[in-house]
Structure formats: C-alpha cells, structure tokens
Amino acid sequence: MASSPIMSGAISPTLPAHWRDFVALTKPRVMTLVVFTGLCGLLAAPGHIHPVLAFTAILCIALGAGAAATLNQWYEKDIDGLMKRTANRPLPAGRMDPQSALHFGVGLSVFSVLLMGIATNWLAAGVLAVSILFYVFIYTIWLKPRTAQNIVIGGAAGAFPPVIGWAAVTGDISALPVALFMLIFFWTPPHFWALALFVKTDYAAAGIPMLPVVSGEVATRRQIWFYTAIMAAAAMAPVLLGLTGPVYGTTALLGTALFAFFAFQVFRRRESDPSLMGPERRLFKYSILYLFLLFGAVVVDRWLMA
Amino acid sequence: MTPEEDRQIRARQKSRALVTGVLLAALVVLFYAITIVKIGGGN
Numbered sequence: 001m002a003s004s005p006i007m008s009g010a011i012s013p014t015l016p017a018h019w020r021d022f023v024a025l026t027k028p029r030v031m032t033l034v035v036f037t038g039l040c041g042l043l044a045a046p047g048h049i050h051p052v053l054a055f056t057a058i059l060c061i062a063l064g065a066g067a068a069a070t071l072n073q074w075y076e077k078d079i080d081g082l083m084k085r086t087a088n089r090p091l092p093a094g095r096m097d098p099q100s101a102l103h104f105g106v107g108l109s110v111f112s113v114l115l116m117g118i119a120t121n122w123l124a125a126g127v128l129a130v131s132i133l134f135y136v137f138i139y140t141i142w143l144k145p146r147t148a149q150n151i152v153i154g155g156a157a158g159a160f161p162p163v164i165g166w167a168a169v170t171g172d173i174s175a176l177p178v179a180l181f182m183l184i185f186f187w188t189p190p191h192f193w194a195l196a197l198f199v200k201t202d203y204a205a206a207g208i209p210m211l212p213v214v215s216g217e218v219a220t221r222r223q224i225w226f227y228t229a230i231m232a233a234a235a236m237a238p239v240l241l242g243l244t245g246p247v248y249g250t251t252a253l254l255g256t257a258l259f260a261f262f263a264f265q266v267f268r269r270r271e272s273d274p275s276l277m278g279p280e281r282r283l284f285k286y287s288i289l290y291l292f293l294l295f296g297a298v299v300v301d302r303w304l305m306a
Numbered sequence: 307m308t309p310e311e312d313r314q315i316r317a318r319q320k321s322r323a324l325v326t327g328v329l330l331a332a333l334v335v336l337f338y339a340i341t342i343v344k345i346g347g348g349n
Contacts, residue, residue, distance in 0.1 A: 015314065015315055015318060016315070016318050016319060016322055018318060018321070018322075019321060019322050019325040052339045052340060052343045053343060056336065056340060059336075118340070119340050
C-alpha cells in the first residue's frame with residue numbers, strides 16, 4: 001500500500017501540525033541552561049521579588065528562548081534538512097507548514113516580552129526583546145551563514161538570561177550581571193567549537209561556515225584554547241572585583257582549572273576521526289556542567305554574603 | 307480524503323484544542339495571581 005502524506009508524517013494541506021511539534025520548535029532541552037542561568041541571575045540579585053512574579057519572569061525567559069529557537073528553525077528550515085542531526089525537526093521533516101512556525105515564533109516573542117514588562121519591569125522586558133532580536137537577526141540571519149566567528153558574537157544572545165533575571169528583581173543592571181554575561185559570552189566559543197569538532201561533517205554538508213569547516217581543526221583547537229584563557233579571566237572577575245565570596249571563588253578556581261585542562265588536551269590533539277574524539281566530547285559535556293556549577297556557586301555565595 | 311485521513315485530522319484537531327484549552331486556563335490562573343500580587347503591592 002502506498003503511504004499517504006499523513007501516514008508518512010509529511011505535511012498535508014488539511015492536517016494540522018501536532019502540538020508536540022510546536023513544543024519541539026522551542027528546543028526544550030537547550031532551554032534548560034537558559035532557564036537555569038536566568039534563575040541564578042534572579043536569585044543572586046539583591047532585593048525581593050514575589051514568588052509569583054519570579055516564576056513569571058523565568059517563564060518569560062523560557063518562552064523568549066523558545067520563540068527565538070522557533071524563529072531560528074523557521075529561517076533555517078532548508079539548511080536543517082541537509083543535516084542528519086536536524087533533518088527530523090518539524091519543518092524540514094514536513095510535519096508543519098512554515099507559516100504556522102513563523103506565526104508561533106512571532107506570537108511567542110511578543111507575548112513573552114509583554115508579559116515580562118507587565119509582571120516585572122520594562123528594563124527586563126527590553127533586554128529580553130534585545131536577546132530575541134539579537135539571536136534571530138544578528139546571529140541566525142546575519143552572522144551564521146557569513147562568518148566562521150558566528151558564534152563568538154552570536155553567543156551574546158545566550159548570555160542575556162542572567163542579566164534579565166537580575167533586572168527583573170532590581171530594575172537595573174550592575175557589575176555582577178555584566179560579569180555573568182561576560183562569562184557565558186566567552187564560555188560559548190570553546191563549548192560550541194568542541195561540539196563542532198565532532199559534528200563537523202554535518203555542518204560541512206549544509207555549507208555553514210563553522211570554524212572547523214572553514215579554518216580547519218588545528219585552528220579550531222587553537223581558538224578553543226585561546227577563548228578558554230579569556231573565559232578563565234571572565235570566570236575569576238567576580239572574585240577579583242569583590243562581587244562574590246569564597247564559595248564562588250573556590251568553585252571558579254577549581255572548575256576553571258579542570259576546564260583548562262580538558263581544553264589543553266583538545267588543543268594538543270590532532271585527531272580528525274569524529275568517532276575517536278573522546279576528549280572533545282568530554283570538554284563539551286564538562287562545559288555544560290561547568291556553567292551549572294559556577295552559576296549555582298554565585299547564588300550560594302550571594303545568599304551567604306547577604 | 308479517505309475516512310482514515312478524516313479521522314486522523316479530527317484527532318489532531320481535538321488534541322490541539324485540548325492543549326490550547328489547558329494553556330488558556332493556566333494563563334487565566336497566572337494573570338489572576340499576577341493581578342493579586344500587583345494590587346497587594348507584593349512586587
């Protein structure tokens with residue numbers, strides 16, 4: 001029996017997309033780190049925020065991140081279809097029409113920003129709006145298809161959540177949220193390029209100028225090491241500026257030393273077979289744990305200092 | 307359109323309507339809670 005569009009999962013003119021595919025567009029797994037760093041920014045901020053408003057602020061950060069991810073997938077639907085890792089997403093797999101995704105993404109963006117403004121303050125809402133616009137227009141549309149340094153500047157989009165969380169409580173932006181922004185900003189290149197090293201073939205197939213594709217693996221390994229050094233300085237800045245205490249200081253020192261050790265291993269290696277890239281995978285996995293640990297330590301320290 | 311396709315479309319519409327309803331109900335509760343906090347000066 002020949003499969004109908006419905007049976008094969010492809011789009012049919014009359015079959016509405018499944019609600020689970022709308023959820024998939026928001027990349028819930030990627031959202032975890034965004035929500036966590038936003039929550040830490042909120043918890044580390046001085047002052048009081050009602051739990052209902054705190055919940056709403058974190059919800060808005062999550063919805064904003066989901067909206068940005070949706071618009072990213074709407075714009076990159078053709079590219080995603082060329083990569084094994086992304087070919088089964090709702091748009092390239094044909095389970096949803098692009099217009100539904102666009103409407104969903106724009107609607108979610110506007111809703112998250114307005115709700116943030118109403119529930120907390122318009123500075124937090126403004127920074128949330130900037131982070132969505134930055135991710136969609138600066139990263140996705142402008143930088144990503146044009147330069148191998150795309151994620152260096154584009155990584156700023158993912159660095160906004162602690163600033164938004166902080167601003168939701170205080171209504172301003174001071175030195176610590178800026179320091180946390182810088183930490184995520186300089187953490188992103190080694191984190192992402194470690195991933196790009198062992199999924200290089202995918203990016204090459206889609207023609208995306210990721211650093212390993214354009215400049216080669218040796219240059220990528222050197223850049224990972226270079227940005228790890230800057231990230232280490234950013235990680236220690238809150239301690240040196242007296243913004244955090246010994247819990248963060250100790251965690252940052254030990255955590256960054258281990259990060260640097262893993263990054264140095266990656267820097268020294270010349271392996272090009274993705275199946276043999278154990279240290280590269282280890283750096284990628286550890287980089288996620290590293291950010292969780294440091295942000296958790298910031299909150300603990302701020303509470304102890306208070 | 308075959309009966310099987312029609313059945314699948316109805317099922318898809320029903321599940322979407324159900325999820326939309328649950329989300330709207332959750333938003334009603336959230337906006338109510340935000341309003342109460344704002345009126346009470348809890349922010």
